[in-house]
Amino acid sequence: MVINNVIILILMDTICYEAYKNLYINLTNRCSGDCIFCIRNFANGVNGYDLRLSKESSIDEVIEVLEKQDLSEYDEIVFAGLGEPTLRFEVVLAVTQWLKNRNFKVRLNTNGHVALINPGKNVILELKNVGIDSISVSLNAESEEKYNKLCRPIHKNAYSAVLDFIKGARKAGICVRVTVVNLFKIDVDNCKMIAEKLDSEFHVRALYESKNNEIY
Numbered sequence: 001m002v003i004n005n006v007i008i009l010i011l012m013d014t015i016c017y018e019a020y021k022n023l024y025i026n027l028t029n030r031c032s033g034d035c036i037f038c039i040r041n042f043a044n045g046v047n048g049y050d051l052r053l054s055k056e057s058s059i060d061e062v063i064e065v066l067e068k069q070d071l072s073e074y075d076e077i078v079f080a081g082l083g084e085p086t087l088r089f090e091v092v093l094a095v096t097q098w099l100k101n102r103n104f105k106v107r108l109n110t111n112g113h114v115a116l117i118n119p120g121k122n123v124i125l126e127l128k129n130v131g132i133d134s135i136s137v138s139l140n141a142e143s144e145e146k147y148n149k150l151c152r153p154i155h156k157n158a159y160s161a162v163l164d165f166i167k168g169a170r171k172a173g174i175c176v177r178v179t180v181v182n183l184f185k186i187d188v189d190n191c192k193m194i195a196e197k198l199d200s201e202f203h204v205r206a207l208y209e210s211k212n213n214e215i216y
Ligand code: SF4
Pocket: 031, 032, 033, 034, 035, 037, 038, 039, 040, 082, 083, 084, 111, 138, 151
């Protein structure tokens, strides 16, 4: 924009960004945890995208951005940004519904605190009802004690809430992938056994080293 011969750069927030043949939706920079390895402590974003938001976008604003994309180009549309998406649960639900009405595959990447963040709601039923296809849950530890040290959740009993969320999602028939970071403090084999017991897939995420890691 040029005003009185002065060029003013208007930097737009990155609401959606592409990576790995997926389109990611960045809803918030807030989180109910404070993981020692959180990418927010080291960078402004991933894959060359600046994911710091000047404000959180509304449902209409997210849909407006999605409408401008050819969504058929992507394998999945994924809620994952520089924060915990389920702090904007109503937006997750409404945008998922909009995407599922158009037959796109939708994944939620989450820290699994969704029931603690949204008390009084049947969060799994609501996710199921809007047709979410899969959920990737960041477990990150084989015990509550270690989880609290690594992830520093603001809610009490967060670790058991994460396990309950995974169990409930599987019971509802939603595909779940349990993830951990490849941090030396984490007993990855034990976490894998927990994932198997919870009838979930398991994935080890590369710890933040470069710009090329998916969040969660
Ligand atoms: S849950 Fe995710 S966004 Fe939140 S602090 Fe941990 S790594 Fe960061």
